[in-house]
Amino acid sequence: MTSSKKNKVDLWFSLPTMIDDEAAMRRCYPLLSAAEHAQFKRFQFKADRKVYMITRALVRIVLSKYTTLSPTALRFEKNSYGRPRVASGCFQDPIHFSISHTRELVICAVASTEEIGVDTESFNREITLELAERYFATSEVKAIKELSGKDQHRRLLEHWTLKEAYIKARSHGFHLPIDGVAFEFEDYPQFRTVLDNKMGDTLTGWQFGHLAPINHHLVAYAVRFVNNLPLHFEVMEAVPFL
């Protein structure tokens, strides 16, 4: 990504259920590394194998667009909290990405900042009030309990995906206390973000929001750039096997 685009986030997505199984095998499987092939074989369910394969192929194909390296030449490593990143030495300019997947949607956000996180959930995903009480801030639970039915369900998903996106952008996974980041929807759909001191972070530069690349899924992002330029998202479907 060039410096003129440094507040740009590219959101690439694929729809596994719209992709023919044989075509996916033929075009995606050869792009995977030996370790990825081994991981592919460990999945019990065919649908999960397919999502795994499409995710790996999508990430390789997408990231290769930002460099001269071919999809198969890219190497990946993980930080100590499990976040994948491109192995050092692959790119001159740093490129960072964040992944989220369900069986119906795979997304990969690419940005020049490491502090990029995305999360997606299907509207069919049930998030109970009990889960919210366990993971959300008290102020969030109180506001959610004032809603009911579809409104409450949607709001639960909105909080959940925003929290996961932030946690991913911070790279620490479940090592961060997730109730320490709260989203207060006082003027829905506008919201403000509150960070507890225990998060070891400030709100400077952070931007949060939702996108809906397809109807039945919610996508949240959390991204921090060090300047105050406006954020620009480009949403693109990647069909790795055409």
Ligand SMILES: CC(C)(COP(=O)(O)OP(=O)(O)OC[C@H]1O[C@@H](n2cnc3c(N)ncnc32)[C@H](O)[C@@H]1OP(=O)(O)O)[C@@H](O)C(=O)NCCC(=O)NCCS
């Ligand atoms: C890591 C975590 C964020 C993954 O989220 P998920 O909803 O289970 O799954 P998603 O499909 O959205 O994301 C999975 C991707 O996250 C990425 N990921 C894994 N660990 C990560 C980390 N520490 N930081 C950033 N990204 C990470 C990986 O790319 C992974 O995909 P891959 O294994 O195919 O490469 C989640 O398991 C977690 O640790 N959550 C902790 C926060 C929590 O308690 N949430 C509950 C209430 S909000």
